[in-house]
Amino acid sequence: MKVLVLCALVAAAAAWPNYGFLNDPGRSEPSDAQKQHDVNYLLYKVYENIRDEKLKSIGVTFDPEADTSHYTDNGEAVHKLVKELKDNRLLQQKHWFSLFNTRQREEALLLYDVFEHSKDWKTFVSNAAYFRNRVNEGEFVYALYAAVVHSPLTKHVVLPPLYEVTPHLFTNSEVIQKAYHAKMTQTPGKFRSYFTGSKRNKEQRVAYFGEDVGLNTHHVTWHLEFPFWWEDKHEGYHLDRKGENFFWVHHQLTVRFDAERLSNYLDPVDELHWEETIEEGFAPHTTYKYGGEFPSRPDNIDFEDVEGVACIRDLIILENRVRDAIAHGYVTARDGSKVDINNSHGIDVLGDIIESSPYSPNVEYYGSLHNTAHIVLGRQGDPHGKYDLPPGVLEHFETSTRDPAFFRLHKYMDNIFREHKDSLTPYTKEELEFSGVAIDGVSIDGPLETFFEDFEYSLVNAVDDTPQVPDVDISTIVSRLNHKEFSFKIDVTNNNDHEVLTTVRILAWPHRDNNGIKYPFNEGRWRAIELDRFWRKLSPGVNHIVRKSTESAVTVPDVPSFQSLIEQTEAALSAGSSEVDIQDYVSALGVPNRFLIPKGNSEGLEFDLVVAVTDGKADAAVEDLHVKTVFNHYGYHGVYPDNRPHGYPLDRRVDDKRIFNDLPNFAQIVVKVFHH
Numbered sequence: 001m002k003v004l005v006l007c008a009l010v011a012a013a014a015a016w017p018n019y020g021f022l023n024d025p026g027r028s029e030p031s032d033a034q035k036q037h038d039v040n041y042l043l044y045k046v047y048e049n050i051r052d053e054k055l056k057s058i059g060v061t062f063d064p065e066a067d068t069s070h071y072t073d074n075g076e077a078v079h080k081l082v083k084e085l086k087d088n089r090l091l092q093q094k095h096w097f098s099l100f101n102t103r104q105r106e107e108a109l110l111l112y113d114v115f116e117h118s119k120d121w122k123t124f125v126s127n128a129a130y131f132r133n134r135v136n137e138g139e140f141v142y143a144l145y146a147a148v149v150h151s152p153l154t155k156h157v158v159l160p161p162l163y164e165v166t167p168h169l170f171t172n173s174e175v176i177q178k179a180y181h182a183k184m185t186q187t188p189g190k191f192r193s194y195f196t197g198s199k200r201n202k203e204q205r206v207a208y209f210g211e212d213v214g215l216n217t218h219h220v221t222w223h224l225e226f227p228f229w230w231e232d233k234h235e236g237y238h239l240d241r242k243g244e245n246f247f248w249v250h251h252q253l254t255v256r257f258d259a260e261r262l263s264n265y266l267d268p269v270d271e272l273h274w275e276e277t278i279e280e281g282f283a284p285h286t287t288y289k290y291g292g293e294f295p296s297r298p299d300n301i302d303f304e305d306v307e308g309v310a311c312i313r314d315l316i317i318l319e320n321r322v323r324d325a326i327a328h329g330y331v332t333a334r335d336g337s338k339v340d341i342n343n344s345h346g347i348d349v350l351g352d353i354i355e356s357s358p359y360s361p362n363v364e365y366y367g368s369l370h371n372t373a374h375i376v377l378g379r380q381g382d383p384h385g386k387y388d389l390p391p392g393v394l395e396h397f398e399t400s401t402r403d404p405a406f407f408r409l410h411k412y413m414d415n416i417f418r419e420h421k422d423s424l425t426p427y428t429k430e431e432l433e434f435s436g437v438a439i440d441g442v443s444i445d446g447p448l449e450t451f452f453e454d455f456e457y458s459l460v461n462a463v464d465d466t467p468q469v470p471d472v473d474i475s476t477i478v479s480r481l482n483h484k485e486f487s488f489k490i491d492v493t494n495n496n497d498h499e500v501l502t503t504v505r506i507l508a509w510p511h512r513d514n515n516g517i518k519y520p521f522n523e524g525r526w527r528a529i530e531l532d533r534f535w536r537k538l539s540p541g542v543n544h545i546v547r548k549s550t551e552s553a554v555t556v557p558d559v560p561s562f563q564s565l566i567e568q569t570e571a572a573l574s575a576g577s578s579e580v581d582i583q584d585y586v587s588a589l590g591v592p593n594r595f596l597i598p599k600g601n602s603e604g605l606e607f608d609l610v611v612a613v614t615d616g617k618a619d620a621a622v623e624d625l626h627v628k629t630v631f632n633h634y635g636y637h638g639v640y641p642d643n644r645p646h647g648y649p650l651d652r653r654v655d656d657k658r659i660f661n662d663l664p665n666f667a668q669i670v671v672k673v674f675h676h
Helices: 001-015 032-043 052-060 075-088 102-116 123-132 137-150 173-185 202-209 213-225 242-263 312-328 346-355 370-379 405-421 521-526 562-574
Strands: 189-192 330-332 336-341 438-443 449-458 476-485 487-494 500-510 529-538 542-547 603-614 667-674
Touching: 032 052, 032 123, 032 562, 052 123, 075 102, 102 137, 102 370, 123 137, 123 487, 137 213, 173 189, 173 312, 173 476, 202 476, 213 242, 242 346, 242 500, 242 529, 312 330, 312 346, 312 405, 330 346, 330 476, 346 370, 346 405, 346 603, 438 603, 438 667, 449 529, 487 500, 487 529, 500 521, 500 542, 529 542, 542 562
Parallel strands: 189 476, 449 667
Antiparallel strands: 330 336, 438 487, 449 476, 487 542, 500 529, 500 603, 603 667
């Protein structure tokens, strides 16, 4: 018996190759710098062999099933994945991947489950190195990104920008072709990227927004943080207010897009209707790494049923069921019970059934309006599969905002959400005021001025490669929107005899529509862009608050380039440091800080800027909010810190604007945003 046990231990030890920090008996886990190094090289040239020799060796020698004590599920997930692999049931490499493809998503989540059930980094990274050589590259990238976002083992790891990991999804095919030529001729090159379409297409005026790689990253990152497939019982924790966050992030994308359209003398985007013609076509000008070009959609086509997905009639039925729930004020749960939505929490339930996710009280009845609509709209170029085209841009969160129809689709969703919000009882003055606190003045320090700048990113990972052929510098340069830095200056008087905690909420909406007609308050507040939300303690008396645009809680800076991440990580390891100084980039969840304010125009586009100072003690869902919480309204792990609904106090209809005129803790001014 002892011999058998000894043989088993020897076999298990052989499955774990020598791995630097991981075999140091004095260290239970490697440093953050080592983890960053591993993730960098797992994603670097993901379509080629691993370039790190240690990881490459692990990928060859590791046996994921040798010792199941290293998994929290005793190896259940890894056994399932290995069986699928041995049975040749997994998607082959060098093939396109879409999360909206049910089977492909299941395969990616099999790998994700292996990562999530790994007890330590050694198990995590060994599985990553092993399966990187064996599973589809797209499935691997998705599983690894999702795992790094959610695993406690990777809390301080910064993911490389996706537009440099899988450049094909973000870069015009003409530029990719030039990158291949540069590689083959060993000639370094920087190539200018242009937005899709021509000046004959009015939508090209706002292509800088939907095709911005930072905005694309924001959208896909949110869906990684709040995936529609998430199940608490499997993942171990709850995503607080997931349905409401789904509403809010897409509402903000929609109102920001409308503000960009007004900046370019275009009307706000019209909502999509299933029984009406899709007037605007779209030609993506992008290709898959493997699998052909992204399909185009011609102008002026009517919706057709998509074989194997849904009939247009089905989508109309799902929409009507959701609208019936709003009209009745409750959702019918799977067991027949009624879930009340006629309250502040109702938007969360509504978001869960519209997206939908396992959080939906009745997915069988309410279906998946959002996800199904993405597929149906994305397939209208080949709805019957006659030409066997790959998925369209709307079937990838990385690429969907490139198509202007994305915003028409989400205006349609947004109007359903508004129907619910407008059914709620408006706030009273007593509910909105903050006793003893008054705003004395609001102003802007610095110009509200936008401009275009050049941005360069690498295309090294876009081209096929081999270690025998040296790399050459290949990159693309694209024009992108930015703005000059400015600050909000807010003077607030605390008439109480004690210190109070406040939530400062800053929003803005276009002052007039494209015809020059001033938006009524109730219409404007629904179009409000959230610019910032933060907490402050107010001392008795007059308080001067200065909030820099760079401090906004709704935006994030650009993630360092892939090459910069590698260089900083290797420098930290060489210096013996356990950390890499990149913690400001751990979350890429917010909108790019360059997009904090809309483009504006040369004459100065007017916006209503509103500031509300609300009771932080009543707002707070956690203690010591002003000290411990780094707030980003697009997502939050654990309990969401703000008790109020997103958009508060402008989230409900306003029947009488005089209520806000008389609020001492509310201020409204008109500002102009210039573009030069």
